[in-house]
Amino acid sequence: MGPVKRVEFSYPRSDLTHPDSGVARLSGNYIVWSYAQIRHNIRARSMPLVDVYFRSLKKNVPSAGQFVSLPLSSIPHYRIGTIWRRGKCVSDTLMQERKFDVDFSPEGWSLTSRLELNQMGMGHIFADQDYPLHYGERDSMKLINFKLPKGNLLVSCVDYFARAYARNMDVCRALTTLKWSDVMDVLYEDPRPSAHQWLVKPSRRMRNYDAVYLAHLMYDSYTEMRTKKINSQFASRSPLQKVNLEAEPWFTGPGTLECRGKWINGGKTFLCLDLVGSSEPIGEDIQWQALKFDSTNGKEGAGRLVMPRPLRSAHAEEFLQEQSYVEPDKHSEITIVKAPPFKALGKRRKVVKTKKIVPSDKGRLGPNPPRPDSLADGDGVGSGKNVGKAEHVAEAKLESHGFLRDIWNAFASLKKCKKNKITRLDWYTPTDGFSSSEPAKVLVLAPIENSKIPSDVRSWVYLDRGTNQLRGLLVLRIQIASVDYFCFETQRKEIEGDPSSGRAGLLMKSHVSSEEEFSQFVEKLSSSIRYKKGVFKNMANFFPQGFETFNHTQKDKQVRYRNRLIGAFRKLGVELV
Known part of the structure; x- marks a missing residue:
């Protein structure tokens, strides 16, 4: 392997650290090299962990490596190719960036791994000499193998799930920790589809930048099938079992992916190391109907006690400490942490935002939560830890x-x-x-x-x-x-x-x-x-x-x-x- 070339980041990023993870103990320069298996977090059940493989850099040449467990929700911050030192991200690396026209329909792709390719006599497509992995020719990390006119495109299933399914990582977290019936209750205020239009009534935890995916999950049986398959991989496993994630494209038809990575296999295969953009499925207009409570004509004091949950966006380069094994307090401030942007390629789907006015009585306003000392991206549990709720979101970077x-x-x-x-x-x-x-x-x-x-x-x-x-x-x-x-x-x-x-x-x-x-x-x-x-x-x-x-x-x-x-x-x- 030759040396990597360091480059500045092309986007403002949060200064996110995980002081209780193995990343904080990486004393030298380490590059994020690959993603591996996902497992339940025994100490914080609502925060699944991903095994991430880091390689140390000796004069910018990747050498010996080690696995570090990190919360699934933070994976977009730990992009392959980023360099870390003592828990802090210090640099990006230069990669080739390409757009590919692909077919998201089942005939346009298949799932594979280096191990399976070798078993089929096709190991040259993703040879260890082109990109060495910890388990070498036996590596079972799942990849989406897209057909190209004169070759193929390989995309990590973990990367595709964390980047191309939903921008709000709370969606991905729900799919990997909850039963299917509970997933629908978390995502939607009313999970019943409309018979006349693509109407989505989101729960208060959902954001409108995930309107397209959430609409297809409700109205497109293909999206539901692919999403249920992800959910079942975790629901059917015991807490101690690891999952080799199989995340497949959630819609069908032609589309575009934008990738950073490298050509391998003699220039016939593009290995996507960092997925940076995807097109959206075409289809009907989406009606996004959020609830708005109006107490103008309500009785004073007859309503419920409302515990305020301040919502703020972390500033670019703001120093943030996130816990890996402690869930946030139930009543805590919500901080939106901007993950690296994910490009929306091609024509955007029309989303019409409306509000449903719900009359209510005037309730009592409870105290504001204290400003947290640290953050965690899980379900709120208990109080007194002074741990706030982190919401990891990738902004849509329009093409x-x-x-x-x-x-x-x-x-x-x-x-x-x-x-x-x-x-x-x-x-x-x-x-x-x-x-x-x-x-x-x-x-x-x-x-x-x-x-x-x-x-x-x-x-x-x-x-x-x-x-x-x-x-x-x-x-x-x-x-x-x-x-x-x-x-x-x-x-x-x-x-x-x-x-x-x-x-x-x-x-x-x-x-x-x-x-x-x-x-x-x-x-x-x-x-x-x-x-x-x-x-x-x-x-x-x-x-x-x-x-x-x-x-x-x-x-x-x-x-x-x-x-x-x-x-x-x-x-x-x-x-x-």
Whole structure:
């Protein structure tokens, strides 16, 4: 084996540690190499454990390894190829990244393992010399073997389950720890399907980013069959038995997978070491109906005692300690821990979100739970441990259909076509400064803590109030004829048929003489724009004279929004045609 090449992470990540696990005792540099079996956690039944194989690095060359048990819910943080030292993730490694068109129908794939391939005389497909595993040619780790036109694609069943089934790891945890009848009660407020539409009534623990999977689980018998097979692998085992997980694609038809990994078998097989994206199944619109209790006309004090459970999102790079063998307190704060993003490839499924108003009496509000010292991703049990609930969620990283991504693409297209005019294109965040690297990053707006501010203004800062996902501000610098121009765009909710949703961007000529001065300007802008709900036109006095706001249109034949940007520059006296 040759040396691995270390690279920076392409996404903001939580500084997550498991101080009670074997990872904390890895004193040198260790690379996550492979996933193995899953087993019940005897000390915390709602938190199954995965055996993860780490190899030590000697001058960046993988050498001797050892297994470490980690909670299933944290597997997306321990991506194959990440490097860890004394419990902390310190680096990513360079891999080839490819998209593959695959067939998710049964005829497009099969389950296999290195052991089975050798028994069938096909060991060359995944030979130990190409990627050495702890058990060598006898390794029984299950893989999905997708057919390709001139070869095949191998994907770990553990990786596929943890990344491509649900973004909220609470779903995966429920499937591996509960009886099937209990699974349905945990996932749905009402598990009975509608006869007329794909209506999903989720439990309060479910989030709308898993609407597609949860809808198919309820209305698609194929999804139900594949999911029940996973559940039965754990329900039929004794607590001491390990499970060699068989996780199969949960929908049928053509689709796309995006993988990081390496070519093996003489370039005929792509070994996916890190699954980073998948397409969704096509189908009917999904109705996502959450409950909202309204006590406006209810009797005072006649309702139940409500124990508040604050919900917050961990900040990027926030230090978090998670327990592996202790479950959270029953009444505790919920912290959403952002796992590495998982791309939604291709066309997105339409999900219509509604609320069912339930009249209720006015209850009494109990005390807030204390701020926890550590976190755990299990079912709440007991009290007094000061252990909060962790909810691991992989954000949907839109392929190139997200609005801000389309704006970046439009500017990049202009720069490519007008090299003689546009000499630089950079994005900006206070942490990174100016950069032209891909993908472009956004500045995340801060929540408004002042309760005296109108609720609609405070809510605007969030893209999704249910998950506390905050909006971003895209800041771009475009250099034309040695003159800098800045463009500002706020992130918006994607609305079917009209993702622009009546909002406008702003383009202006630079009025600053240094990056420090610009940093101060952006800091004030990112604070003020929140109170205007993203409408730059309502901040006219904030910007120097000569700025231009512009609405968006999708009528550009080749690159979305490009013609609109050309028009905005024209109004500033700059011709790009």
